[in-house]
Amino acid sequence: MSTDLVYEDGLRLPLELERWLGYPDSVDRELVERVLPPVLDVGCGPGRHVVALAAAGIPALGLDVAPSAVHLARTRGACVLERSVFDRVPGAGRWATALLLDGNAGIGGDPEALLGRLGTLVRPGGRILIEVEEPGVAGGRLQARIETAARSSSWFPWARVGVDDLEHLGAACRLTVGDVWQRRGRWFGMLERARTKPTKVIVPGQQPVSSECSKGSP
Numbered sequence: 001m002s003t004d005l006v007y008e009d010g011l012r013l014p015l016e017l018e019r020w021l022g023y024p025d026s027v028d029r030e031l032v033e034r035v036l037p038p039v040l041d042v043g044c045g046p047g048r049h050v051v052a053l054a055a056a057g058i059p060a061l062g063l064d065v066a067p068s069a070v071h072l073a074r075t076r077g078a079c080v081l082e083r084s085v086f087d088r089v090p091g092a093g094r095w096a097t098a099l100l101l102d103g104n105a106g107i108g109g110d111p112e113a114l115l116g117r118l119g120t121l122v123r124p125g126g127r128i129l130i131e132v133e134e135p136g137v138a139g140g141r142l143q144a145r146i147e148t149a150a151r152s153s154s155w156f157p158w159a160r161v162g163v164d165d166l167e168h169l170g171a172a173c174r175l176t177v178g179d180v181w182q183r184r185g186r187w188f189g190m191l192e193r194a195r196t197k198p199t200k201v202i203v204p205g206q207q208p209v210s211s212e213c214s215k216g217s218p
Contacts, residue, residue, distance in 0.1 A: 002014060002148065002149070003015045003017055003146060003147070003148050004146070004147050004148075005103065005144055005145075005146060005158075006144060006145055006146070006147050006152075007142055007143070007144050007158070007160060008142050008143040008144065008155070009142060011137075011160070012147075013103075015103075015146070019048075020045055020046065020048070020102060021046055021072075022048065023048065023051070024048055024049070024051065024052035024055075026183075026184075027183045027184055027186060028048060028049060028052050029052060030183065031049070031052075031099075031101070031129060031188070032049075032052050032053055032056050032058065034129060034190065035053070035058060035096070035097040035099075035127075035129065036096035036097050036126065036127065037058045037059055037060075037096055037097070038058070038059040038060060038061070038091070038094075038095055038096055038097075039053055039058060039059070039060040039061075039095065039096070039097045039098070039099060040060070040061055040063065040089070040091075040095040040097070040098045040099070040121060040122075041053075041060060041061070041062040041063065041098075041099040041101075042063050042085045042098060042099060042100050042104060042107070042118065043063070043064055043085075043100070043101075043102070043104035043107055044062030044063060044064050044069070044073060044078070044080055044099075045064060045066075045069045045072075045073070045102060046069055046072035046073050046076065046078075047062050047069075047072065047073030047074075047076050047078030047080055049062075049099055049101065050062040050073065050078035050079065050080065051076050051077070051078050054077070054078065054079075060079065061079050061080070061081065061090065061091075062078055062079065062080035062081070063080070063081055063083050063084070063085055063089070064080060064081075064082065064083075065082065065083070065084050066082075067082060070082040085107070085114070085117060085118070085121075086108070086117060089121055091121075092120065092121050093120065093121065093122075093123055094123050095121050095122045095123065095126060096122065096123060096125075096126045096127070097122065097126060097127050097128070097129065098118045098121060098122050098126070098127075098128045098129070099128075099129050100114075100115075100118065100128060100129065100130040100131065101129070101130070101131045102131060103131065104131070105130050105131065105132060105159065105161040106144070106158040106159040106160060106161065107158075107159075108157065108159075109141050109142075109156075109157030109158050109159050110141060110157075110159065111139070111141075111159045111161050111165070111169055112169060112172050112173060115128065115130075115169055115170075115172075115173040115175065115191065116172075116173045119173050119174060119175055119193055122193050123193070124193055124194065124195045124196040125192070125193065125194075125195040126192070126193050127178065127190050127191065127192045127193070128175065128190070128191040128192075128193075129188060129189075129190055130161070130166075130188065130189050130190075130191060131186060131187065131188050132161050132162055132163045132165070132166065132187050132188065132189055133160060133161065133162040133163065133187065134162070134163065134182075134185075134187050135162065135163050135164055135187075136162070136164070137160065137162040137163075137164075138160070138162065139159070139160050139161045139162045139164070139165040140159065140160060141157070141158075141159050142158065142159070142160065143155040143156065143157060143158065144156060144158035163180060163187045163189060166180065166189045166191070169191075170191050173191075174193070174194070175191040175192060175193055176191065176192050176194065177189060177190070177191060177192075178190040178191065178192040
């Protein structure tokens, strides 16, 4: 039975549940090669990427609000919290990479708020790996629902983020686009948080010394 994500403007996207519920494929393994440890996987679902990261010896934590997904992830041995990314997140400001994959760029219906939040969770010089829609797909906030042949969910706030939106969203969230790539029909981008520039602190009677200021660090 097919399951689709349906937007209010009529666009219908198949949800690849076999991939979502499955184990890491070649695209996932390539993503693992692009991360810097430690990694925060936002909307991790059953923990496919957290499992792949652990297998590579990379410390990672998954977040998801769905109890069933968290249960599946934990049965696989993935370290996952049942929590929204907008709630308290351990290690805020110290994550080197945040993942926003499998359509999770739409979480909450406000991409700027979501990416802005992730920008406070990753450390200076950190990165966000985000999966987006192909070129030419118009992004924006809208309602969506999940449909099968037998039933439909209620409408919920979501957002569509295309590869063409990355520059604008990055600039709005003080992130830069470091890379964009496509694999097996899927599109990805890398957004990077700028490294903090050293500032000179003048101490009376002493020579100037350098210090690093990190807005997101605890």
